[in-house]
Amino acid sequence: MKDPITISVTGAAGQIGYALLFRIASGAVFGPDQPVNLRLIEIEPALPALDGVVMELDDCAFPLLREVVPTADLAVGFSGANWALLVGSVPRKAGMERGDLLGINGKIFTGQGQAIAANAASDVRTLVVGNPCNTNALIAMANADGVPNDRFFAMTRLDENRAKSQLATKAGVHHSQVSNLCIWGNHSATQYPDFTNAKIDGKPVTEVITDRAWLEGEFIPTVQQRGAAIIKARGASSAASAANAAIDTVVSLCNPTAEGDWHSVGVCSDGSYGIAEGIIASMPIRTKADGSWEVVQGVPVDDFSRGKIDASVAELLEEREAVKDLIPG
Numbered sequence: 349m350k351d352p353i354t355i356s357v358t359g360a361a362g363q364i365g366y367a368l369l370f371r372i373a374s375g376a377v378f379g380p381d382q383p384v385n386l387r388l389i390e391i392e393p394a395l396p397a398l399d400g401v402v403m404e405l406d407d408c409a410f411p412l413l414r415e416v417v418p419t420a421d422l423a424v425g426f427s428g429a430n431w432a433l434l435v436g437s438v439p440r441k442a443g444m445e446r447g448d449l450l451g452i453n454g455k456i457f458t459g460q461g462q463a464i465a466a467n468a469a470s471d472v473r474t475l476v477v478g479n480p481c482n483t484n485a486l487i488a489m490a491n492a493d494g495v496p497n498d499r500f501f502a503m504t505r506l507d508e509n510r511a512k513s514q515l516a517t518k519a520g521v522h523h524s525q526v527s528n529l530c531i532w533g534n535h536s537a538t539q540y541p542d543f544t545n546a547k548i549d550g551k552p553v554t555e556v557i558t559d560r561a562w563l564e565g566e567f568i569p570t571v572q573q574r575g576a577a578i579i580k581a582r583g584a585s586s587a588a589s590a591a592n593a594a595i596d597t598v599v600s601l602c603n604p605t606a607e608g609d610w611h612s613v614g615v616c617s618d619g620s621y622g623i624a625e626g627i628i629a630s631m632p633i634r635t636k637a638d639g640s641w642e643v644v645q646g647v648p649v650d651d652f653s654r655g656k657i658d659a660s661v662a663e664l665l666e667e668r669e670a671v672k673d674l675i676p677g
């Protein structure tokens with residue numbers, strides 16, 4: 349048996365937390381031979397509810413689950429963390445854009461970034477799920493002095509999964525046949541699900557789905573607005589699919605990417621594809637055999653894609669400007 353790794357999860361008593369923790373504890377994320385410690389972080393008023401979640405974790409008697417620590421103390425919560433999954437924050441309600449949450453949620457990520465820097469393991473990786481996740485990840489990264497920027501990620505995998513599902517349904521194939529789907533930019537209504545480079549069974553999507561009007565006029569807005577559609581239908585934001593996407597993201601960052609493919613995740617831009625350096629933007633990423641990741645280079649960006657990517661990057665720059673007081677230096 350390997351030594352346990354420590355996973356810190358904020359917002360652990362929330363909807364996504366409830367769909368996420370049991371899968372981590374079961375071995376579905378880090379593998380059947382990897383014991384895990386869970387550090388569950390909540391605000392004080394949610395600690396009684398968190399106790400109930402801990403009771404349920406106990407009652408599962410998971411063979412791989414070692415220590416479970418519920419806490420409202422960030423130093424305790426991030427102590428020794430190898431992964432920090434930052435879910436805790438307020439979800440939007442119907443009629444709001446995710447960016448409207450910046451004023452409410454942004455400040456959460458200053459203290460969390462600092463606490464990660466001060467208390468986590470030296471190999472810590474941080475995935476931000478709480479919205480608006482790109483700019484929240486930027487705030488956490490900017491406040492985590494000493495932690496390399498390439499350890500911070502924002503979740504756009506749910507958008508990738510949604511896009512694959514939409515394309516597969518339209519083409520009458522299984523979603524596993526869709527590859528090379530990149531979400532560019534922000535996890536927001538400006539995101540660009542790039543059908544121009546996606547493939548179905550190795551063929552360009554545009555050769556399989558020749559209805560360009562559908563691709564531009566229905567596919568893109570459906571993916572961009574899927575979160576809002578779920579809030580309207582459920583009366584609450586996506587939770588099980590979000591937890592599933594968080595798991596997919598971590599699994600994809602821990603395991604080599606299939607040859608020729610990529611996965612979508614928000615990372616600190618190095619200027620690739622003309623995306624402003626230093627913002628957290630989603631782009632095509634591949635995980636290498638040594639566990640590090642890189643931006644896939646050479647993905648064609650035509651004029652249509654350029655316009656869409658630039659619009660989402662412009663929004664990210666506006667978000668960064670709006671939270672400049674939370675970004676040191």
Ligand SMILES: NC(=O)c1ccc[n+]([C@@H]2O[C@H](COP(=O)([O-])OP(=O)(O)OC[C@H]3O[C@@H](n4cnc5c(N)ncnc54)[C@H](O)[C@@H]3O)[C@@H](O)[C@H]2O)c1
Pocket residue numbers: 358359360361362363364365389390391394435436437438439440456476477478479480481503504506507535585586587590
């Ligand atoms: N990136 C994505 O694709 C994606 C998908 C779905 C949801 N989300 C976002 O994830 C977040 C959580 O969604 P949810 O449905 O679980 O919400 P929820 O309201 O059910 O749970 C959020 C939890 O966070 C806790 N919390 C609030 N402030 C906190 C803090 N400072 N520290 C620790 N915990 C704190 C709350 O007490 C609550 O238990 C929302 O911001 C939502 O918009 C993102």
Ligand SMILES: O=C(O)C[C@H](O)C(=O)O
Pocket residue numbers: 439440446479506574575576578585586590
């Ligand atoms: O849309 C939301 O506010 C929740 C989440 O970001 C989603 O995409 O489902």
